[in-house]
Amino acid sequence: MNRRFILAMVVTAMLAGCSLPSLTKDSTVVQTNQSKDKEETTIIPSMQIDDQYYRTLLPYKESASRGLIVSNINTKYDVKEAESGLLRLSQQAFDPDTYYFQEGQYLDKDTVTSWLARSNQDPAGLNPKATKSMTPTERAKKAPIYLAHIVEQNYLQKTGKNKVKLAGVSIGLALNSIYYYQKEDYGATYEEPIDQATLDKEGKKIAAQVVKRLRQMDGLAEVPIMIGLFKQQSRSDIVPGTYFAYTDVGQGSAKITEWKKVNEKYVQFPTSDTNTKYRDINENFNNFKQDIDKYFSNYTNIIGTGFYQNSKIQKLDIQIPIKFYGSSEIIGFTQYMAGEVMDQFPKGLQVEVNVTSINGPEALVVKEANTDEPYIHIYND
Structure with a gap:
């Protein structure tokens, strides 16, 4: 086993906040596919990185709608969060230890x-109809496209010693917070913001229709379903939206x-937001940046992204x-910067720093919460 692979395994374990799991034998089981009325052999990996991560069945099956998410969602940040945020929500409905x-x-x-179309373009369309008599501006104000994409995740359980079957489905409805439109072909692009109250109302109406349709599909008549509403950011944002x-x-x-609120938010640092809950981390970040400026000027910019749950910061990238x-x-x-990470940020905060160049990743520094030493890796060293 070469050094690079060992380091990769170590950092994976550290990022998950745990020690390396033991390697025991994988399990080969039979998966029942209710929609196709057939059985397939699949493998349950023995390794579970952490109790917050699901084990994934092998061979890995790509989504039946794979590829659409990249063209339907505004930014790479929202693409990632629409999927990873749904995984996080799913943990509340489907326990990673048993699913x-x-x-x-x-x-x-x-x-x-078909479902993403306007209702006058496709009978199955879930977005509002827009008549030919409406101007582009009228469409934007009276009938914007609310639903941008649908993310599906499946969760399976063992039904016997050597069998697994579908036991839950999670659906993420990615909604537009801004409707983009043109008044004429090849003309300027205009923006029409969609307020939160409207997004909440329309998203819940769409969700009700989605549930009814899922229940009519082969294999989905009985399984529990979790649906999340995701608000994607504008095309220019460099932080993702959230559920x-x-x-x-x-x-x-x-x-x-019943609907339950999700209190999550990504915040870019440095920030001009005067909200007191961001003030301390913003000060820490600015001090970190200023100290690096004193000794190193050969970088373009430092950007931080803080992830908040229930108004408390959980991680800073x-x-x-x-x-x-x-x-x-x-x-x-990297050595100097790692020391600044330990000095400038609260001990209880998880911080991950990625140093990159035109050649790709150059260094990684990870400060786990409540640890005294950071993990440091220099790539290609």
Whole structure:
């Protein structure tokens, strides 16, 4: 086993906040596919990185609608969060200790594309109709596109010693916070903001229709369903949006009875937001940046992204693009920067710093919460 692979395993474990799991034998089981009325052999990996991560069935099955998310969602940040945020929500409905993850197998490209259409363009369209007599501005104000994409995730459980079957489905409805439109072909692009109250109302109406449709699909008539509403950011944002509400639909039910709020937010640092809950971390970040400025000027900019849950910061990711050319310079910079990470940020905060150049990743520094030493890795060293 070479050094690089060992380091990769170590950092994976550290990022998960745990020690390396033991390697025991994988399990080969039979997966029952209710929609196709057939059985397939699949493997349950023995390794579970952490109790917050699902084990994924092998061979890995790509989503039936794979690829659409990149074209339907505004930024790479929202693409990642629409999927990872749904995984996080799913943990409340489907325990990672007893459920196994698989990408969505029931909503294929044609179905998702059909559902994303306007109702006057496709009978199955979930977005509001827009008549030919409406001007682009009228469409933007009276009938914007609310639903941008649908994310599906499947969760399976063992039903016997050597069998697994679908036991839950999570659906993420990615909603537009801004509707983009043109008044004429090849003309300027205009923006029409969609307020939160409207997004909440329309998202819940769409969710009710989605549940009814899922119940009519082969294999989904009885399984529990969790639906989350995701608010994506503008095309120019460099921080992702978040889920703002979710609901659990019980086994066999086709009706939503209750919605629960999700209090999550990503904040870019440095920030001009005067909200007191961001003030301390913003000060820490600015001090960190200023100290690095004193000794190293060969970088373009430092950007931090803080993840908040229930108004408390959980993690801070920092990106540092550099222009260094010598490996000794990169090593010196990383050593100094790692010390500043430990000095400037609260001991209880998890901080991850990625140093990159035009050649790709150069260094990684990870400060786990409540630890005395950071993990440091210099790539290609």
